[in-house]
Amino acid sequence: MSKLKMMLLLLAATILVLSACGKDKDATGDDSNQEYELVKKGNLTFAMSGLYKPFNYEEGGKLMGFDVDIGNAISEKLGLEPNPVTNPFETILQGLIGVKYDAIIGSMAYTDERAKQANFTEPYYYSGGMVFVHKDNTDIQSAEDLKGKKIGVVAQTTYDQPAQELSDNIQYYNSDVVALKDLTIPGRLDAVITSDIVGFESIENGFELKEVGQPLWVEKASVVVRPENDALRAAIDEALAELIEDGTYDEISQKWFNRNLLDVDLEGVEILK
Known part of the structure; x- marks a missing residue:
């Protein structure tokens, strides 16, 4: 057998081994997440x-x-x-x-x-959807009292539609925290509907607010x-x-x-x- 033929046979064998190793690697680990459609691999x-x-x-x-x-x-x-x-x-x-x-x-x-x-x-x-008002507000005792009131809410959240059902005076925000902050400023808002957790966290951080009744839903x-x-x-x-x-x-x-x-x-x- 010529030296050239021997080299070609060895090269072919090497390629087959490397190919087999590559398939084993794909099947066992490094590409184990390939069944997920990820926007960025890994x-x-x-x-x-x-x-x-x-x-x-x-x-x-x-x-x-x-x-x-x-x-x-x-x-x-x-x-x-x-x-x-x-x-x-x-x-x-x-x-x-x-x-x-x-x-x-x-x-x-x-x-x-x-x-x-x-x-x-x-x-x-x-979490629960809850109504929050300024701590000194005595006019709003329940969700029914929000008729005609100015309500702050983040658009496209689960709080948006209920706010529309309660009032036709809606102020939209891109942040619940900003809406709650505006609620502390006299004349800005009458109420905000947001997560009970976020509202209570804001109160703990010094926002002068209070909740109205129980959560509207969970x-x-x-x-x-x-x-x-x-x-x-x-x-x-x-x-x-x-x-x-x-x-x-x-x-x-x-x-x-x-x-x-x-x-x-x-x-x-x-x-x-």
């Missing part, structure tokens, strides 16, 4: 408004908050690098459908209408993915279950709220649909 890119403190907000040029920590923990469970990004809440669902990011981990509540456009995981926390904040990316939805559900089971979820929730946001008595409570 990363879980998840969106939020960045204006919903303490769930998600920017401080020192860095995204922080409960949603961010949950997203980071989910990413770790999936073997992906976390890549949190911001998008205005008013168009955040459109951005997901437009493949700007893989998921929304930004306190988006499940509704039947939203579920027509995207897939929702099991809830990663519960909503299920979930992770949202595109309909065609159901493998990712299933994997995130599994990751959430593991985070709850191993205590990571409770640790994150205690860090931000000194309580577990999933530990809620839902008996007899209206769940937002």
Whole structure:
């Protein structure tokens, strides 16, 4: 056998071995997330408004908050690098459908209408839609007293439609915290409808506000993915279950709220649909 023929045979054998190794590698690990349709390979890119403190907000040029920590923990469970990004809440669902990011981990509540456009995981926390007024306000004792009043709300949130049903005088904001801040200024607003958690957090931070009655409803904040990316939805559900089971979820929730946001008595409570 000539030296040239021997070299060609050795080269062919080497290529076959390398090819087989490459296939084994794809099947066993490095590309184990290839079944997910990710906008950036090896990363879980998840969106939020960045204006919903303490769930998600920017401080020192860095995204922080409960949603961010949950997203980071989910990413770790999936073997992906976390890549949190911001998008205005008013168009955040459109951005997901437009493949700007893989998921929304930004306190988006499940509704039947939203579920027509995207897939929702099991809830990663519960919160209530609540009316807040200035602490000195004595005119508004219940939601029924909001007729004709000026209500502050973030557009396209679950609080938008109920506000429209209660009053035709709506002031729109891109941040619940800004709306609540305006509520502390005489003459700006009569009330704000937002999450009970966000409202109570603002009161703890010195906002001169008070809640009106009980929450109007309880909503299920979930992770949202595109309909065609159901493998990712299933994997995130599994990751959430593991985070709850191993205590990571409770640790994150205690860090931000000194309580577990999933530990809620839902008996007899209206769940937002």
